[in-house]
Amino acid sequence: MLARDVGEEPFRVEVTARQWWRAVRYSDVEGTPLFDDNEILVPAGRPIEIVLEAEDVIHSCWVPCLGGKLDAIAGKTNVLRLEADQPGIYRGMCAEFCGAKHARMGFHLVAMAEDDLQQALRERVVTVPEGGADGARAFERHCASCHSIDGRAQTPQAGPNLAAVRLRRHLVAGWLRNDPGELRRWLEEHQTIKPGNHMGNLSHVEDAELDAIAEWLEGR
């Protein structure tokens, strides 16, 4: 249903669309912002405001079960107002053609009881660890130019923040279920799974390094 204008304070989350995924920012989790992309966590039974922007072409945000769609446009801020009455996982999509991988630019809106939501957000505050396992070192070498592994930091922005990627229900903009082995498979086959995606070519990275990276990301 569409949320009313009056009454309860809305829950706000900022979502920036780009080819072909979404950056998600919660402005205040224990006093500072949290970055955790492609999955949008919200409270059930309370009005939600999704603040939409775009980084490149025009995208849009549409959660068919919950209401209408709204465009995401670079340099402009649009606010999508929704409410999920019940806890649940609601599939969303991009409803404005935005290039080759438009059809694989999905996301999930996960509505939770307020206490569960607060706990889930706190759990996602994963910061850069001290020292380095093999996986951490290999990540630094091959992945860190595009991906952050600090849930408190947005940059770099070329790819999704991976600090708490293990907690996401889906990988790759809602496309793959985050089952055991899927993250590793994505690293190997990303140009077959989502041809044309902007992850570049990883074929120079040794299998053993990819194993170590995947294991490390799933464990932290």
Ligand SMILES: [Cu+2]
């Ligand atoms: Cu799009």
